[in-house]
Amino acid sequence: MSEPVRVRFPPSPTGHLHVGGARTALFNWLFARHHAGVYVLRIEDTDRSRSTEEYTHALLEALRWLGLDWDEGPPTPGYRQTERLDVYRAHAERLLAEGKAYRCRCTPETLETLRRAAEARKETFRYPGTCREAGVPASESHALRLAIPREGETVVDDVVRGRVVFGHAELDDWILVRTDGTPTYNFCVVVDDVTMKITHVIRGNDHLSNTPKQVLCYQALGYPLPIFAHIPMILAADKTRLSKRHGATSVLAFRDMGILPEAMLNYLARLGWSHGDQEIFSREDLIRHFDLAHVGAADAVFDLEKFKWVNHQWIKTLPAERLARELAPFLDRAGLPAPADPGWLARVVETLRERARTLVEMAEQAAFFLRRPAAYDPQATAKFWKESAAERYALLIKRLEAQEAMDPPALEALYRFLAADLGLKLVDLAQLTRIAIAGKAASPPIFEVMSILGRAEVLARLRTAAAAVGAGR
């Protein structure tokens, strides 16, 4: 059999986990789970100036919220690049000793001058290899460069892109270790992936152009290449890279918008990957069906409308108890009192799940259950508080006071009887009641609502409304 699959997700804690990163994490995680392999989380924090502990925590929080659990990684030591500096150093020294890398004393200023000169000649600057044969002594201040073959080409065999060829004339002897002794990103990645025995590198397409440099480094080190898969990027509606300017892009921001993790995973998976015509995938579905073969090549535009639709699908099917639990913090944030009985909240959720696409919307719609209407929607009252509203409220109050059963069918029967008796349509009495109870002309089925609220509360709200009609609003 083939060796076990080992993949990794290497975020750098210089910002919040955004949807692009989350999707990369998801594909890696799915690939690992599908093949019963290992999913490694590695923190790329070599850029100390921009990396923060705070972002690291937020990153882990976002991954945990999504349920993308890692088999190896923090808090186990050794999975942060800053903890692996001697590993990079050892590899660098070996390359130097074997003559695959060399010391370079060209200063950034010198290089900058050359670069500008090349630009002036409308040429692309590449390091000319000045120090390649110079034998710069260790005593001199120097950077370390990889000596790449001057001739030939490097082929990147990519699962998604196919065979991509890069001529060595397009590459140059890039820097492995800076003058200050710190290793560069491309070098760290290679050393990390090699030492962590990563078998498949699944990452954003923006890394494709860096891949030949890395391949050359693998070869210099004498290590076998992993399998590469460069997945399409996620774009904003204007087809540019997603950024803060495009509104919410971080995973945690979507959580705070009332998106469920199931929906986040589901939507992200469908961006660039497909399984026939299927749109809704549970975590298990995803693990079962995910494969690199059906990852597309074209970049995808992030569509919030479709995302909300997916979220709605999950709101419609998840257990009410679970939704009630998820909803609680949103009620709190909306300044609504927390109901004492979680079972009661679950009943409320049951009436709302078909009409709320996000938990934020659901909290808004749940408001009248938890707090009496402070005002009545003028459009609704203008339409339904025409003549005899006061008398009708009085009649409803009287009948409901005498009403024993408060289950929806019984209430509907009562209302139908009253409407027929008054020569009215059911809708007339229903809307009158709805305004009294919800303060507006739209709500879940009114008899369900009345049943959940209970007779005392319903009567109280009807009396308040009746008084408002009497007071001429």
Added chain:
RNA sequence: GACCCCGUCGUCUAGCCUGGCCAAGGACGCGACCCUUUCAAGGUCGAGAUCGCGGGUUCGAAUCCCGCCGGGGUCACCA
């Protein structure tokens, strides 16, 4: 600028490898109708893609080949 990648309804996509079943299917969104105590949800129907453009190969091309155009990415002692 050089190099690399990408290009099917507004958007996500199926199909492309293994040409004909595609006068291009599904989904979101949009419109209409049905259902209906409101709003939703659901159902039905509809508008919406000459498969980026132009050549070629072939009896036949979204699918194969060439050129072009458009978009994106990478070119740092950033990651």
